[in-house]
Amino acid sequence: MTCHICTTCGTQFGESTEPPSACPVCEDERQFVPASGQAWTNMAVIASTHKILWTEEAKGVHSLRILPEFGIGQRAFLIEGPDGNILWDCLSLLDEASITKIAAMGGLAAIAISHPHFYSSMMAWSEALGDVPVHVHADDRQWVRRSGPALSPWTGEIFELNQATLIRCGGHFAGSSVLYCPWLEDGRGALFGGDTMQVTLDRRYVSFMRSYPNLIPLNARAVKSIGEAVRPFRFEAIYGGFSGRTIKREGSHVVERSIARYIRAIADDPQQD
Numbered sequence: 001m002t003c004h005i006c007t008t009c010g011t012q013f014g015e016s017t018e019p020p021s022a023c024p025v026c027e028d029e030r031q032f033v034p035a036s037g038q039a040w041t042n043m044a045v046i047a048s049t050h051k052i053l054w055t056e057e058a059k060g061v062h063s064l065r066i067l068p069e070f071g072i073g074q075r076a077f078l079i080e081g082p083d084g085n086i087l088w089d090c091l092s093l094l095d096e097a098s099i100t101k102i103a104a105m106g107g108l109a110a111i112a113i114s115h116p117h118f119y120s121s122m123m124a125w126s127e128a129l130g131d132v133p134v135h136v137h138a139d140d141r142q143w144v145r146r147s148g149p150a151l152s153p154w155t156g157e158i159f160e161l162n163q164a165t166l167i168r169c170g171g172h173f174a175g176s177s178v179l180y181c182p183w184l185e186d187g188r189g190a191l192f193g194g195d196t197m198q199v200t201l202d203r204r205y206v207s208f209m210r211s212y213p214n215l216i217p218l219n220a221r222a223v224k225s226i227g228e229a230v231r232p233f234r235f236e237a238i239y240g241g242f243s244g245r246t247i248k249r250e251g252s253h254v255v256e257r258s259i260a261r262y263i264r265a266i267a268d269d270p271q272q273d
């Protein structure tokens with residue numbers, strides 16, 4: 001029996017002898033099946049050719065990504081918190097070096113995932129690190145391909161997690177969430193955006209899409225709703241889901257001006273042409 005992993009989106013599936021017939025995550029309009037067709041691998045195979053690169057992004061914030069790049073290429077974060085370490089988002093691979101490192105840092109208190117594209121091997125991480133609870137928004141539960149007793153779906157708009165706050169924003173997925181950590185950046189706060197809001201390449205704005213690879217935008221109502229969800233929280237830094245996508249200053253203000261720019265860009269305004 002093997003837990004197969006989709007090579008395109010990096011999602012790990014529950015145990016089976018044969019590979020699944022298809023990957024629903026990739027067949028969804030927000031992802032894609034490559035021209036070369038659906039392909040499968042597993043964690044042991046990935047571990048033979050890949051490793052996890054750790055980078056200390058700021059005090060108490062470590063980014064983790066797979067090298068060479070695998071799947072979507074996202075980064076996860078190990079966040080040191082007052083009530084233990086939180087893993088925000090996840091990777092398809094968990095290597096021995098990272099297990100050892102996390103143990104030396106005191107283990108993991110919780111795993112929380114922004115949305116289904118980053119579920120990756122979340123249940124394998126949970127099991128390997130001591131059945132750590134895995135928090136995903138219940139509205140996206142249909143996308144969970146591998147479940148387990150540690151899976152802990154949360155409901156509603158916010159969820160307090162070890163002095164951090166999970167904030168459901170919606171948009172990209174119904175349960176798309178961000179993580180707010182008020183103690184980071186010397187108490188000025190940090191927000192972890194996943195794909196709910198992506199830090200743009202100039203690191204001056206965030207932007208929003210239903211599908212990034214297939215370029216399907218969100219409507220004004222959805223983007224305004226994301227703004228309303230995060231407006232009560234003050235944060236200096238925004239950590240995006242991909243390498244280098246970090247905004248270091250005035251994060252709350254960046255979100256507000258980004259929403260205003262987005263709404264202007266999609267407005268049906270003859271003055272704009």
Ligand SMILES: [Zn+2]
Nearest residue numbers: 006009023026
């Ligand atoms: Zn897939």
Ligand SMILES: [Zn+2]
Nearest residue numbers: 115117172195
């Ligand atoms: Zn996504």
